[in-house]
Amino acid sequence: MHSESAVQYAELVEATVSEAAGGAPLLAARLHYTTGRLLELYCALLPELHRHHLASVPEQAAIAHNNLQLLAHRVTALAVRHRCADGTLLDMVPELRRTGSDIFLAALTHQKEQLLDILxxxxxxxxxxxxxxxxxxxxxxxxxxxxxxxxxxxxxxxxxxxxxxxxxxxxxxxxxxxxxxxxxxxxxxxxxxxxxxxxxxxxxxxxxxxxxxxxxxxxxxxxxxxxxxxxxxxxxxxxxxxxxxxxxxxxxxxxxxETMRGILDRWSDGKGPLAQHFSAEQARHLVRALFQNNERRAATLARIK
Incomplete structure (x- = not known):
């Protein structure tokens, strides 16, 4: 899903590059420069103008991420199609992708912080x-x-x-x-x-x-x-x-x-599911925390190694 404005922005970039392809070299160079500036402004202004919504509204961050990935894809296709030798367009592709990723990672961080606050x-x-x-x-x-x-x-x-x-x-x-x-x-x-x-x-x-x-x-x-x-x-x-x-x-x-017998079965001489996810020391620690100190516990601990 992309926003309509991002699609329109991509179409503007495509129209500008297409016009450059049919023009004189000087005009083409100027239009390529203008296109690069348009994309730079998009990357710079989007995170700033919508900072609050991107941080607090998960859907907005996801759409912004998609918009920037869309632009990166369309710009790559344009550069290949029109053989833009000066690299102006292709140079912007990593920045578009990075900005989109940064926006979504910030939204993920915000969600993580909310979960940790609850926990x-x-x-x-x-x-x-x-x-x-x-x-x-x-x-x-x-x-x-x-x-x-x-x-x-x-x-x-x-x-x-x-x-x-x-x-x-x-x-x-x-x-x-x-x-x-x-x-x-x-x-x-x-x-x-x-x-x-x-x-x-x-x-x-x-x-x-x-x-x-x-x-x-x-x-x-x-x-x-x-x-x-x-x-x-x-x-x-x-x-x-x-x-x-x-x-x-x-x-x-x-x-x-589990019982101590059940824990030993799950350890299974270091080959069971318990051993797949926990070290021997961690497994022994859990046994000590869960069961009182007695001979059975000591025997169980001795078998977890």
Whole structure:
């Protein structure tokens, strides 16, 4: 999806270059220079004039990203078609792409900051206590899930499918990575806290697939350029590929409710799923945090190496 103004701007650039192609060398040089200046101004003014909206409105940042990528593509085609030997047009292509990427990366950073602000209220500083995590972690993770669904729903009909999947995975990994690191930092985790945290994270896990699987069922007029339908297996592949630490996060949730025997089975002499995502030291740390110090725990720790 692109804005109409960007398409018109691209058409103006194309008309100017086409006029230069049929003119005298001096006129052509001047028109190429003018075209370069038009593109420079676009790159310079767009981020400044729309700074607030680009930072706070996810859809606007995505459209601006697309507009600049469109211009970069059209300018490249123009330079090749008209054999612009002076390099004026081609020199602007990296700047157009960089400006578009910078705008979208700034929007991603803004979303990450919002998610981290929400997570700061999750109350995972001390999991040794047996308080009610549903009022803190549960509420925070529900808000994170809502935020993720909202921004992915806004971006899906705008961004190319690959860009959307990478953005969704990056934002989801902010949440899952934060939770994983907080749990690994605990010296003691009560059984109640482990169970409540697993329950609080369950909706996030259940809804994660939908971030990568567009659902247009029931829509009368799906948005033009929306991401193509994908199967459940394809969506799972996208989720795993683009969400750093997703397997680590889901494995951690399983471990939080496992018995010592179950954890040993998942370690499986360094060949099981637990060993794929955690080092031996991290696995032993989780056992120490989850279970009281006794002979069974000592025997379990000795077998994780």
């Amino acid at each position: 700061s209220e999750a109350g995972l500083e001390n999991l040794a206590q047996t308080g009610d995590l549903s009022a803190t972690a549960g509420a925070a993770l529900r808000r994170c899930g809502h935020q993720l669904r909202r921004v992915c729903r806004v971006w899906r009909p705008v961004l190319p499918a690959g860009v959307h999947a990478r953005a969704a995975g990056l934002l989801l990994s902010v949440v899952t990575g934060w939770i994983t690191e907080r749990v690994l930092a605990q010296q003691d985790i009560s059984a109640s806290a482990a169970s409540q945290l697993t329950a609080a994270a369950a909706p996030l896990v259940d809804d994660a697939l939908a971030l990568f699987r567009p659902d247009t069922e029931g829509e009368e007029d799906p948005a033009e350029g929306s991401a193509p339908a994908v199967s459940e297996s394809e969506a799972r592949a996208l989720l795993s590929r683009h969400t750093a630490g997703w397997g680590r996060f889901t494995e951690l949730l399983l471990v939080l409710e």
